[in-house]
Amino acid sequence: MESANGRVLQPQGKLLNSSEFLDESSVHPNHQNLISTTREGHPDPLCESHYNSSRNMGHLITVATCSLNQWALDWEGNAARIVESIQKAKAAGARLRVGPELEICGYGCLDHLLEQDLYLHCFEMLRRILLDETCYGILLDIGMPVQHRNQRFNCRVLCLDGKILMIRPKMWLANDGNYREMRHFTPWMHPRQTEQYHLPRILQDIQGATHVVFGDAVVSTPDTCFGAETCEELFTPNAPHIAMSLDGVEIITNSSGSHFTLQKLDTRLKLIMEATRKCGGIYLYANQQGCDGDRLYYDGSAMILVNGDVVAQGSQFSLNDVEVITATVDLEEVRAYRSAISRGLQAARSDAKYERIQTSFELSSEDEDADIMITPSPPIKPKFYSVEEEIALCAGCYLWDYLRRSGTAGYLVPLSGGIDSCATATIVFSMCRIVIKAVEEGNLQVIEDVKRLAKYDGEGVLPKTPQALCNQIFSTIYMGMKTQSSAETRQRARDLAEAIGSYHINLDIDDVYNAQKSLAVSALNFEPRFKVEGGTQQENLTLQCIQARIRMVTAYEFGQLLPTARGRPGGGGLLVLGSANVGESLRGYFTKYDCSSADINPIGSIDKADLKRFIAWAEKDFNIPCLHDFLTAVPTAELEPISETYVQSDEVDMGMTYQELTIMGRLRKVNKLGPYGMFQRLVHDWSIDRKRGPEDDAPAYEPSQTADKVKKFFHFYAINRHKMTTLTPALHCNDYSPDDNRFDLRPFLYPPFWKSWSFKKIDAELERIEKRRAKTKA
Known part of the structure; x- marks a missing residue:
């Protein structure tokens, strides 16, 4: 920053006369690349911009971005992964490295971000990185929270050769869905303005x-100029990269903590492509990857784009703790792309001038330009997965992270013979396939984790197949009832366990059920009966819930005992997985504290239709023919006695199909519709009078039937809403998840909807519609 006497302030705080800049010997050898801070219109004598450079600057540069599997509050582990990524970037010839958002502490720290200790430890880890000379010789863009003037900011710390060049706070915070950044941070509300930050003592000496x-x-x-924007800023209408591009910034870095949602990558990539296609430039996107301690999976997909084209893309789902991608890009391509007259006029008229932090460190190399073997990275076709593949890969990678970091011995799933628990078990098998592939590829961290978990064949013996690994870390249990459970569901559970290799137990819980039922009989002198036996609805529900809750208790009992009973060295316990899908949660069609109560639920935000498509895909891709039987089976809870004339059906019990549940669930959450608004929408979408196209598979109902469906949906949602407050944490996969934790915040005690004003509005609208239909038909 230029002072009144014409001198320029270095980032170190030392004042030098302009003439001193010509003598680099006055700067410490390790810090010669750190020169000065200037404002637009005050050129630095040594750090001439590439526009006015008198010497031959290179135009080919190699840049790096990364995906890191960080873990919230894993201080030394996070720092080690950051250093490893820097070293890999340097080894690939990169001279700029970008890391994920809040990478030092991990993005998912939540309310730990309010603690003073967290900020101290972040600076301690930053100091460790700055003192590591293997991290010199490359510009670093590192993410961490910073406190400034008693405010907390989500920041990028830009460093070079053990020194901080500047700290860039996030301006637009993510505060919807699963994000609560406004709870933890203050946005920087001063575009293109800077202040002086007082460093903590532990950094002042270095x-x-x-x-x-x-x-x-x-x-x-x-040779160029780069600026940083962070995650959410890309999604805003007036994103920072627009003003930066108009001010001549050629490289934009974006550091993200973006979590997975089905098919979200397509939206994310389109935004980045459009940003660089419209403005021109080089865009480096970094993201966290994996489970960092919460119900979110960060899906990596580090990318490098040039003028709207993808030239490098990292994996979306991976077991690699550190993944670095690089690309060689041509700065002249950016300058040529931006040569349009209209863009030049906009840039000339723009008042958005940024303060420039000058450094003599060059991103390009004359050697690189002279080496004819080095060429710019060509455009590539972006990689996308289908919904079915995303379920298999995302949930599989998430479960592996959860298992290896939990310190437990494996997973247990209660298999019912239905498609939901089948999907959960198949996801665990997908995890085992991913792990075995990583072992075959020589992933040392995965090999170490497998050796620690798989002990039944002896210490250090690695399973060779997914089924062999599955048998060591995955147990399944079928808990039947003699009169309620069918031979078909029992056989399907057995067939699936055999196909995937899980350690399977087949038992009946009649004795426990009868003992619990007799407790009520003896204490109340009253014997409850099922509906098919002449009992009331309340009796019927009570007897169903006894079975369901016994299964939950039994699952946890076996989860705690199985490793020891099987002779696993060191014993251990199993994590119990839940299998309630998103539709059942919305409708409340499950027993509170039944098998939906577990340690984690990998399918809790996935609807029935997507689960069926996943199973159909897995049948062929995983070569598991028995999965076909699950697809053709009628969904049933099997909690009531089976007779020749009655078999319990989920959709009959619920009064709506799973397809209808998905539609209404999306309208409620994504479209933000209440009862009246939903009826107004569906009375058209589901109209029996509508003209139907070849791809229109929506229901066809009379207006009164649609009104009844909408009313039932909100009625049952309201009376069962309390169940969501205790529901097992579910891996987040969908934007209409009813997750009570922080994604879908609602009361759990509602006034009766049947008497509500919104239902009266539906009745009035229905009457108006029916009068109009009658008049039209007449």
């Missing part, structure tokens, strides 16, 4: 100064 630049600025090198 910085050689007490202050660094803090705010919305960019970094200028002799």
